[in-house]
Amino acid sequence: MKKKKLLSLTLIVCMLVTMLAGCGGSSAASTDNSSAAAPAAESSAAGGEETAAAALDSLPAAVGEGTITASPEFYASTDLSKDYTVNMYLIGDVPNDWDKVLSLVNEYLKPYNTQLAVTFMSWSDYQTMYSLVLAGGEQVDLIFTAPWCYMYNEAAKGSFYELTDDFITNYMPLTRKYQAAESWDETTISGRTIAVPSNVASPMGKIVAVRQDLMEKYGMSELKTWEDYKKYMLTIAEKETPESGIYALAASGDNNELWDVYRQQTDTFLALDSSYMDMMYEYKGDIPAKEDIKLAYEFDSFLAYAKDMKEMADAGCWSRSALTNTVTDDDAFGNLQGASIAWNASVFTYMEQAEKTEGVECMAYDLTTDHLVSAEAYSNNDMAITAGSKNPERAAMVLDMIKFDTYLNRLLILGIEGEHYSIDDKGQYTELDKATEFAASAISASWAIKNGDLTEAGVPEREKEITDAWKERVEMNPTITFVFDDTNVKSYVSAVTAVLTDYVPMLELGLVDDVETTRDEMVTKCYDAGLQSIYDEFYTQYDAWLATRQ
DSSP states (O other): OOOOTTOOOTTTTOOOOOOOSSSOOEEEOOOOSOSTTHHHHHHHHHHTTOOHHHHHHTSOSSTTSSOOOOOGGGGTTSOOSSOEEEEEEEESOOOTTHHHHHHHHHHHHGGGTEEEEEEEEOTTTHHHHHHHHHHSSSOOSEEEEOGGGTHHHHHHHTOBOOOOHHHHHHHOHHHHHHSOGGGGGGGEETTEEOOEEOSOOOBOOOEEEEEHHHHHHTTOOOOOSHHHHHHHHHHIIIIIHHHHOOBSSOOBSBOHHHHHHHHHTTTEEEEEOSTTOOEEEEOOSSOOOGGGOEEGGGSHHHHHHHHHHHHHHHHTSSOTTGGGOOSOHHHHHHTTSBSEEEESTTHHHHHHHHTTSTTOOEEEEOSOTTSOEEBOOGGGSEEEEBTTOSOHHHHHHHHHHHHHOHHHHHHHHHOSBTTTEEEOTTSEEEEOGGGGGGOTTSOTHHHHTOOSOOEETTOOHHHHHHHHHHHTTEEOOTTTTOOOOOGGGHHHHHHHHHHHHHHHHHHHTTOSSOHHHHHHHHHHHHHHTTHHHHHHHHHHHHHHHHHTTO
């Protein structure tokens, strides 16, 4: 399942990670002759006799207020006497220029006696590979994680290294200085901090993108409501698909992104976002009572959504083999195989891809302009040091640097300055012609290492119009710092998740004979598998958390 629920592109780098089709291979850097190491070397020399603390104090007070350059003296507590390769695992597709970029990263790390090697797990493989990688014999030091990427399950197994205050202070000085203080709660489970979250929490409105040229072909000008969108989808299925083979939505695996668009109309938040086991509540302006939180699929809104999905599936809006399609709906839209997609501001990237074909016009629409917009959780994209790391201190140093050293951060997010992007005097970046060789949507680490330093110059007006409007409607999920520890009900969680994995994709794609009967059957099986025991544990922990907010 490609879980993109809380993914953001709003201010900038919104999309970055992905990998090789097939668990991908390790990529160690070559050592091209390069001046990339100069910033670190110069910083070290400039530091002279200054203590690490004094040198840190001399850096900008906050991210975005100037260039942040790491120095070996910052890591006096880390033993750098021996060469060490930090192995990092990410999710996604390898950009064409990845080896070139990684070579520069490793040139920069030379003064630290450190190299970075990266293994990519593809979108099609990461679900089966992720846990195996952490449990197997591979040497893993750093790994991308998130609530939608097994963070809670692996934390319960003890797969991640605990980041204590002392550890962060001693081995991650830039993180200590620049990481948003409020972000740590989101990756702290039962008092143990198990990952470093993103440093950005941006508006996360959900929108749809469509082929505007096809809209006009069939006499439609704009979409204002969900019903307008349904009419467009059904029209494409009836009139366009038989003619060109283009599906209204080239769905793949499930329809959770479209579900997010739909549920935004009901002003809902998630108190637990974990694979398909989502605990949801309707936001009424305050922290919800525990009784108001329940499995998302027990709400009438999901039942109504599933019925709409069946209507569209029966009309031929997507393939009957959508459950097993391996091409994502986004890529299909960009390749002109689909006439719409649903997501956040990331849709604009795929709109631009589609518009490279002459005659194709795209437009994005917010169907819920009178409803709240959630903010992306800091914890939606995280980097963790593994419990099995042979050198967690060195892994911490590399993570510290790729998050906050300006040169390394921009290198891994945007690529090579002057080749893939340029930066103006306001610190705003512009993608260059070769940006497609290192797409800003290509590296999962880039989501996790966002630090708020980058904004894109010349954002198209059609994108600004939507994202600027979100700012007026943003509400922070009041339960965002509540983290459910499923240790005591792990077997029940696994059993319920297995049921949901079987049923939810079918319901989200409308590929069932009777929606209500199938939904009720799923819920019954969830209770048979232990859902009530999960509720009991969830509510007990929620009460304890709620007491700290009184």
